[in-house]
Amino acid sequence: xxxxxxxxxxxxxxxxxxxxxxxxxxxxxxxxxxxxxxxxxxxxxxxxxxxxxxxxxxxxxxxxxxxxxxxxxxxxxxxxxxxxxxxxxxxxxxxxxxxxxxxxxxxxxxxxxxxxxxxxxxxxxxxxxxxxxxxxxxxxxxxxxxxxxxxxxxxxxxxxxxxxxxxxxxxxxxxxxxxxxxxxxxxxxxxxxxxxxxxxxxxxxxxxxxxxxxxxxxxxxxxxxxxxxxxxxxxxxxxxxxxxxxxxxxxxxxxxxxxxxxxxxxxxxxxxxxxxxxxxxxxx
Amino acid sequence: xxxxxxxxxxxxxxxxxxxxxxxxxxxxxxxxxxxxxxxxxxxxxxxxxxxxxxxxxxxxxxxxxxxxxxxxxxxxxxxxxxxxxxxxxxxxxxxxxxxxxxxxxxxxxxxxxxxxxxxxxxxxxxxxxxxxxxxxxxxxxxxxxxxxxxxxxxxxxxxxxxxxxxxxxxxxxxxxxx
Numbered sequence: 001x002x003x004x005x006x007x008x009x010x011x012x013x014x015x016x017x018x019x020x021x022x023x024x025x026x027x028x029x030x031x032x033x034x035x036x037x038x039x040x041x042x043x044x045x046x047x048x049x050x051x052x053x054x055x056x057x058x059x060x061x062x063x064x065x066x067x068x069x070x071x072x073x074x075x076x077x078x079x080x081x082x083x084x085x086x087x088x089x090x091x092x093x094x095x096x097x098x099x100x101x102x103x104x105x106x107x108x109x110x111x112x113x114x115x116x117x118x119x120x121x122x123x124x125x126x127x128x129x130x131x132x133x134x135x136x137x138x139x140x141x142x143x144x145x146x147x148x149x150x151x152x153x154x155x156x157x158x159x160x161x162x163x164x165x166x167x168x169x170x171x172x173x174x175x176x177x178x179x180x181x182x183x184x185x186x187x188x189x190x191x192x193x194x195x196x197x198x199x200x201x202x203x204x205x206x207x208x209x210x211x212x213x214x215x216x217x218x219x220x221x222x223x224x225x226x227x228x229x230x231x232x233x234x235x236x237x238x239x240x241x242x243x244x245x246x247x248x249x250x251x252x253x254x255x256x257x258x259x260x261x262x263x264x265x266x267x268x269x270x271x272x273x274x275x276x277x278x279x280x281x282x283x284x
Numbered sequence: 285x286x287x288x289x290x291x292x293x294x295x296x297x298x299x300x301x302x303x304x305x306x307x308x309x310x311x312x313x314x315x316x317x318x319x320x321x322x323x324x325x326x327x328x329x330x331x332x333x334x335x336x337x338x339x340x341x342x343x344x345x346x347x348x349x350x351x352x353x354x355x356x357x358x359x360x361x362x363x364x365x366x367x368x369x370x371x372x373x374x375x376x377x378x379x380x381x382x383x384x385x386x387x388x389x390x391x392x393x394x395x396x397x398x399x400x401x402x403x404x405x406x407x408x409x410x411x412x413x414x415x416x417x418x419x420x421x422x423x424x425x426x427x428x429x430x431x432x433x434x435x436x437x438x439x440x441x442x443x444x445x446x447x448x449x450x451x452x453x454x455x456x457x458x459x460x461x462x
Contacts (some may be wrong), residue, residue, distance in 0.1 A: 001305040003288065004349050024349070031308065031347045032328045044305060046352065072341060096394065096417020098332055101341035102348070184416040185330075 002043040008133040009052060009161055015045045017134050018155030023047055025068040026102035028095065028229030029111045030056055052161050055108070056080055062166040067129075067159070069107025075100065084165055085280060086174030086193055086273075090121035093178060096185055106160040112146045113187075115213035119146065120193035121176040123210035124219050127165050133158035143210070147215045169206070172197035173275040173280025178212070179265050181256075188213045189257040192245065192269035194277040202282065204228045209241065209274070213256075214249035214266045221248040224270055233278040241274050292353040293404050294319065295363030303350040310334045312350035313360060321361035321390045325419070332418035335391035344417075348371040362391035365395065372442075373397055373435040382431035384422035392418045396432045404440055408433060 006012040014022055020042030024030055033039035047053050056077050063080060071091045072118050074080065082121045094117050108118045109129070122142040133155040141202040142163070145152050156158070168174070174195035180186035191212030199205050209224035227240035238270035246267035253259050287302040292318065301316040311328075313319045313336070325331035327346045334345040337359035355370065364371045373396050374384070383389045392415060399406055399414045412430050420428060 003305040003349070026331055027347050027352075031349070035327055035346075046349075049353075070341065074400070095329070096342045096418045097334065097342050097398070097414050098335055099329055101338070101343040184413060202386065203305070238420075 001041060003046065004043060005046045005049040007049045008187055009050055009053070009137075010044060012050055012159060013132050013134045013157045015043065016159055018043060019047050023110070023159050025053075025104040025107040026070060027107075028093045028099050029104045030116050044179075047106075047112075047159060050161075060267040062164060065163045065165070067162050068104045070101055071103045071105075074105070077266055083168050084125055084174055086167060086176045086195065086277065087118070087121045087125050087127070087165065090176035090178075090191075090193065091118045093117045093176075105163055106162055109145050110154065110160060111154050112148075112150050112152045112217075112218055114146070114149055114218060115188040115189055116146075116218070117176070117178055117191055117212065119218040120210035120212040121174065122163065122165075122193075123203045123218060124176075124193035124195040124208045125165055125174055126195065126208060127163050129163060130161040137161070139164075142279065143218070145218045148216050151155045154228060156192060166196075169197045171199070171281050172206070172284050173277040173282075173284065175280065177269045177273045177276070179269060187256065190262050190265045190269055192266065194270065194273040196233070196274065196277050196281060198233075198278075198281045202232050204231055204233055204278075205239065208273075209245060209249065211266050211270065214262050216250070219248055221245055221252040221270070223248065228274060233274060238274055239269045242271040245270035245271075268271035288351045288354075290351055292352045292355065293357045295359055301350070305349065305351060307350040309336070309338075309350050309353055309358070310345035310346040311346060312353070313358075316350075319360050319362050323380075323387050323390060325387065330417075330419070331388070331391075332395060332415075333388050333391040335394045335418065337394065342395055359394070361394055371397065372438050373400070373432065376431040376435040376438070377428075380427050380431035380434065382424060382427040384420075384424055388418060388420045388422075390395060391430060392420070396435070398434050399432070400439060404436060404443070406433070406436060417439050444452060 005068045022041035024044045048068050054066040057064045075092045108116045127142045142217035176193045178188040178191040193210045195208050197206040207225040207228035209221045211219045224241045231237035246263045249263045249266050251262035291300050323333035325333035329344045329347045336345045
């Protein structure tokens with residue numbers, strides 16, 4: 001098995017386009033798969049030497065997070081956490097302190113688990129991926145990346161360079177909640193991310209609601225967003241959000257939860273996340 | 285594929301080794317550099333027995349490729365004591381009997397040291413969350429957490445004393461000249 005450390009996006013794309021090449025970012029999924037024989041690449045392309053994949057920046061377009069920046073580093077960024085608290089709380093839920101030291105947003109998304117914690121929060125926030133490939137670069141909204149469990153929309157040779165988040169509008173807030181049977185170190189039974197914005201009178205003008213672990217891919221639930229827009233996020237609106245979220249679920253029965261349980265909890269978490277997002281928006 | 289020649293720093297010493305891509309940093313530490321303090325528990329990042337510092341970040345050595353250590357700084361349990369002088373955490377683990385079989389101990393010590401460097405005065409809850417990725421199958425968690433908190437208190441007291449001495453010593457020349 002070959003190991004390469006390209007230092008430019010072009011070189012990385014050229015290497016990843018080769019048969020049997022596999023991208024390495026934080027390695028928290030890939031090394032486990034290698035060990036289990038579930039991945040048998042002939043070449044590992046370590047993307048962490050490409051400078052554009054590392055670090056957090058703010059510019060005129062908003063925030064940019066390098067796709068291979070470890071979660072621990074992102075979690076320490078106070079300004080980003082103030083701007084997008086839901087995104088940051090979601091990525092901080094992943095694994096242990098040790099996993100945080102390695103795990104990345106790009107890896108969490110490309111691994112394409114329906115239960116990935118960062119994905120509903122990023123979808124709710126309207127995050128866009130910068131994707132590089134052999135024929136150049138393109139932008140892809142986060143909600144278009146995961147196509148089925150373990151599969152993503154990237155072509156051979158493509159990889160995620162970074163994530164773009166806009167500056168949050170005035171009077172806006174986001175939140176992410178997940179349910180696990182323990183307090184730490186587990187995979188989501190259900191995850192719910194909500195981002196919303198209010199006008200000067202406290203009426204919701206913009207909303208996005210996303211769910212994880214309740215369908216083959218994370219879901220952007222338009223009906224739940226519609227239930228918020230035009231309301232003051234009162235109890236009646238929150239009940240409609242819960243109903244819309246539950247209605248959108250197409251979960252599986254497994255050891256983590258039954259279909260009925262996931263459908264119910266998805267509504268509860270969507271409602272609670274919307275309430276937290278509303279409180280954060282009101283406090284701004 | 286020929287083996288990779290890797291130059292890295294381990295516990296402050298420059299080291300070189302040869303490894304194949306498949307070998308994890310844990311494999312390299314144990315089998316090539318004979319630093320067997322880091323333990324292999326699960327090899328999937330769940331148990332924390334192989335916890336080491338990589339460029340100042342706490343990581344599981346089983347989830348890092350050996351070849352990734354090129355040009356990086358690695359700190360392991362072997363670098364914790366200074367010769368015969370145990371680190372306060374190590375002493376407190378003995379005093380509190382915070383270990384039974386001992387397999388989780390090196391990883392927990394490395395992780396606890398990383399916690400106290402970041403937060404010298406953690407609460408019990410913060411300590412338990414920070415160490416959530418370090419499993420002890422003898423289930424000695426209470427003694428472990430007490431040992432960490434006690435070590436933290438002692439290290440804070442030592443640091444204050446050191447700071448006190450320093451400020452006194454800066455005054456001393458004035459007194460002497462007066």
